[in-house]
Amino acid sequence: MKNAKISNAVIKRLPRYRRYLIELRKKGVEKISSKEFSNLIGYTASQIRQDLNNFGGFGQQGYGYSVDGLYQEISAILGLDKEYRMVIMGAGNLGQAIAKYTHFHKQGFKVYGVFEVKQDLIGQKLAGIEIMDYEDIVEFVEEEAIDIGIICVSQENAQEVADRLCFAGVKGIWNFAPIDIEVPKHVALENVHLSDSLHSLAYHMNDIQKREQLNKEKEKEETN
């Protein structure tokens, strides 16, 4: 159990557990059973227990789980008890928005620089963070011990930027470019494909409408 590979399905649920635990803590709830948690979060009690037991026995038979204890455990599993040093690649709209978005900063994910190729942007400041020359990225990552590179450049440049970041030694890449980039296996990669997400939304909207249409037609037939 100690170093078995955990399935990605489980990992993707952890941040969600954590969000609900934060809310419970705010409300002053001290303990919760897997059944109560199930009613709240919508996963089965069985799945909750199964998920948590991948990492250890955090509960207590006959009692349940300590809300704060579980929150601490999940935070540690995700590595949120550490700080992360980040750079943003690309000072376009998305890069700027992320630089300004304080939400991540509060959670220990801190932006130390924004990198650009456009000479007119270099030297300016974004929410107190300097925009620097893309040419200086490797040196910066090494000297500032940067952990994460956030890719906010165009599809065309994303792979080259990723290569440069990996060469410089980042441990993780958060990719917002609408393309599948490749990274060496010792670098973690997380994609945020916004277009894909929007396309998926479009599908579901149309699917709902198509089903409503079909139901109406069926009702009509039954009336006849």
Add this chain to the structure above:
Amino acid sequence: MKNAKISNAVIKRLPRYRRYLIELRKKGVEKISSKEFSNLIGYTASQIRQDLNNFGGFGQQGYGYSVDGLYQEISAILGLDKEYRMVIMGAGNLGQAIAKYTHFHKQGFKVYGVFEVKQDLIGQKLAGIEIMDYEDIVEFVEEEAIDIGIICVSQENAQEVADRLCFAGVKGIWNFAPIDIEVPKHVALENVHLSDSLHSLAYHMNDIQKREQLNKEKEKEETN
């Protein structure tokens, strides 16, 4: 086969297929077999054929799939042959970035208004789009036949904004607030939980490091 519910795993792969087909088309490739496509995209040939056959027989035995034909089919399945009328809720950093991001506009997802409660922002323009009073959202959605509401407000206000949008009659909600909102079942919902994504990245970074550490220790032991 015609109106069977398609699993979400399949739907999530469709935009990715489509992206690769666009690239192939750009390169002038006219036909592709499931095996060639597999090498390119990284899914098994079997899965590709299985996925596509949920919607119909788009291929031809002994030949393969027409790149352009398949692109058209998948676009139609996703509903990308239509236009979508959108509003952005919240003119903060994220709302502003999305308003300015032209990528979606080019794909037929058009923003017709940004809504805010902060009086000092109302009346201003963002990339040519007017910032309007949140109080006027219901009327606007009805009059302008808005399809999609994009939620870029704080966690605290997200549910109330979603309720208002659903009441006004949007068909889909694209939620960027870091909270699980609830919508009636006739409204499609797609979440972009950026924090969750970042937390998942943190996990994988730490997991890689832990494994490297373990390997090193094991090697040491073997040398002794």
Add this chain to the structure above:
DNA sequence: TAGATTGTTAATCGATTAACAATC
């Protein structure tokens, strides 16, 4: 001790992969 709820094993379900007959 009795009741509650976990941790864990076993059963089920769904999704992916393999195999192959159909057919271009």
Add this chain to the structure above:
DNA sequence: TAGATTGTTAATCGATTAACAATC
């Protein structure tokens, strides 16, 4: 016709759910 590759059925794999003994 022979070769290639699909569409589809069957087998496998992994993830979810159910069941229950362990234990607080």
